[in-house]
Amino acid sequence: MKSGIGQAAYKSTEIHSCQASYDIVASEYYDADLHPTCADFRAASRVYLKKVFDAEAPRGRIADVGCGRSLVLEFVSKDLVLVDESRGMVQGNMGGVEVRIANIEMGSFGHEEFDWIFAILGDPYNTPAAWGHIFEALRPKGQCIFITPSVVWAKKFRERDKGERSGFARFVLSGGRSVYLRSLIFPVAEQRALIDRSNLKLIEVHSIFASELPNVRSPKISQHLSDDDPVVDVYRVSKL
Ligand SMILES: C[S@@+](CC[C@H](N)C(=O)[O-])C[C@H]1O[C@@H](n2cnc3c(N)ncnc32)[C@H](O)[C@@H]1O
Numbered sequence: 510m511k512s513g514i515g516q517a518a519y520k521s522t523e524i525h526s527c528q529a530s531y532d533i534v535a536s537e538y539y540d541a542d543l544h545p546t547c548a549d550f551r552a553a554s555r556v557y558l559k560k561v562f563d564a565e566a567p568r569g570r571i572a573d574v575g576c577g578r579s580l581v582l583e584f585v586s587k588d589l590v591l592v593d594e595s596r597g598m599v600q601g602n603m604g605g606v607e608v609r610i611a612n613i614e615m616g617s618f619g620h621e622e623f624d625w626i627f628a629i630l631g632d633p634y635n636t637p638a639a640w641g642h643i644f645e646a647l648r649p650k651g652q653c654i655f656i657t658p659s660v661v662w663a664k665k666f667r668e669r670d671k672g673e674r675s676g677f678a679r680f681v682l683s684g685g686r687s688v689y690l691r692s693l694i695f696p697v698a699e700q701r702a703l704i705d706r707s708n709l710k711l712i713e714v715h716s717i718f719a720s721e722l723p724n725v726r727s728p729k730i731s732q733h734l735s736d737d738d739p740v741v742d743v744y745r746v747s748k749l
Contacts, residue, residue, distance in 0.1 A: 529688070529690055529691075530594060530595050531577070531593075531594075531595040531597065531598045531633070531690065532595045532596070532597040532598070533680075533682075533688055533690075534680045534682065534688060534690070535595055535597025535598045535600070536597065537682065537683055538577065538598065538680075539577075539578055539601060540683075541726065543682075543683055544680065545726035545727035545728075545729075546727040546729045546730060548726055548727070549722065549725055549726055549727045549730050549740065550630055550658050550740065550741055551580065551629075551630070552722050552723075553717040553721070553722060553740040553741040554580055554629045554630060554656050554717075554741055555580055555583070556717045556721050556722065557654075557656065557715065557717050557741065557743050558580055558581065558583075558584055558627075558629075559584075561654065562584040562585070567585070567624070567625045567652075568585075568587075568588075568624070569588065569623075569624030569625065569648075570588045570590070570622055570623050570624050570625075570648075571585060571588060571589045571590070571623060571624065571625045571626075571627070572589075572590045572591075572592055572618070572619065572622075572623045572625070572626045572627070572646065573589065573590075573591050573592065573626075573627045573628075573629065574592040574593070574613055574618065574626060574627070574628050574631070574643070575592070575593055575594075575613070575628055575629070575630070575631050575633065575634060576591040576592060576593045576598075576599060576602070576629075577593060577595075577598040577599065577601075577629075577630075578598070578599075578601035578602060579591050579599075579602055579606075580627075580629050581627045581629070582602060582603070582606060586605065586606055589606050589607075590606075590607045590608075590609060590619075590622075590623075591606055591607065591608045591609070592608075592609045592611050592613060592618050593608075593610065593611075594610065594611060594612035594613070596610060613634055613639045613642050613643070614634050614636055614638040614639045614642070615638075616642070617642055617645055617646070618642060618646055619645070619646035620645060620646065621645075621646070621647070621648050621649070622646055622648065623646050623647055623648060623651055624647075624648055624651050624652075625651065625652055625653070625654070626643055626646060626647060626651070626652075626653040626654070627653075627654050628643070628653065628654070628655045628656065629654075629656050630656055630657065630658070630741075631655050631656065631657060632657040632658060632678070632691075632692040632693050632694050633678075633690060633691050633692060633693070635655075635657065635693040635694070635695070635700075635703070636693065637703065637706060637707065640703060640704060640706070640707035640709065641707050643707065643709070643746075644707045644708055644709055644748060647709075647748040648748070649748055649749070650747065650748065650749075651747070651748050652712075652745060652746065652747050652748075653709065653744075653745075653746040653747075653748075654743060654744075654745055654746075655743070655744040655745075655746060656741050656742070656743050656744075657693075657694050657741065657742055657744075658692070658694055658740070658741055658742075659694075659716060659734075659738070659739035659740055659741055659742045660694050660695065660696055660697070660742060661734070661738050661739050662730065662733060662734055662738070662739070662740065663675075663692075663694040665733040665734065665738075666729060666730075666733045669733075670729070670733075672687075674689055676691065676692065676693065677689040677690060677691060677692055678690050678691075678692040694742075697714055697742075700744060704744065704746055708748075708749075709746045709747065709748055710746065710747050710748075710749055711744060711745070711746055712745050712746065712747050713743075713744075713745040714742065714743070714744055714745075715742075715743040715745065716739030716740075716741065716742050716743065717739065717740055717741050717743070718736065718737055718738065718739055718740065719731075719734050719735065719736050719737070719738055719739075719740050720736035720737060721740075722740065725740075
């Protein structure tokens with residue numbers, strides 16, 4: 510999500526679709542110079558994961574869904590399954606861990622298989638269908654950690670910044686082309702209702718604040734959030 514684009518970018522084709530795959534951005538998604546906003550959200554997610562793994566050492570069978578270059582793999586590899594619909598996004602993961610190429614909105618990725626499901630930056634598939642499949646894949650008493658860019662950021666940035674669109678993440682690719690990919694970020698009450706409808710229970714809402722990051726690289730974040738604003742929101746969910 511690079512800022513400061515040239516004139517050519519405005520003339521270029523836009524891809525603006527609910528169904529577009531992250532394959533379109535995969536080759537450069539993890540380039541922090543090109544996409545510092547993604548890098549900041551990833552850094553904030555890592556801060557939360559470190560807290561959870563330090564305090565609770567999640568174990569059992571674990572899935573990282575929408576894994577991309579898996580952050581969970583930085584903390585655990587035993588009994589870990591990586592799930593993503595984009596072959597391009599999973600390419601950076603080291604071997605030895607099971608990878609399932611699956612669209613978690615379109616179908617099942619497991620049946621009462623997982624003790625923990627992590628969905629890091631899961632806003633592209635924050636839908637009833639995906640939550641239904643998360644319910645199906647969790648074992649009874651299993652937990653899901655679902656992280657999105659903060660609702661505060663989404664409101665302050667997407668609704669005010671020229672060129673942004675509510676409900677979409679804008680990526681300005683290195684070639685100058687703008688791509689809009691679906692990004693569903695809801696106020697807590699709506700997120701709770703979405704989780705409730707899939708028969709899961711929201712047990713904790715947590716945020717990672719700008720002050721908890723060593724530095725904020727992206728002007729898309731630093732210009733809109735102060736130190737005590739949340740960068741990412743974390744929904745911790747249990748299957749009863
Ligand atoms: C914002 S990226 C986050 C990637 C990774 N979790 C991280 O933190 O770097 C969202 C990821 O979700 C994947 N994704 C999007 N929709 C999906 C779906 N319906 N089923 C499975 N994966 C999906 C994308 O391919 C991409 O890898």
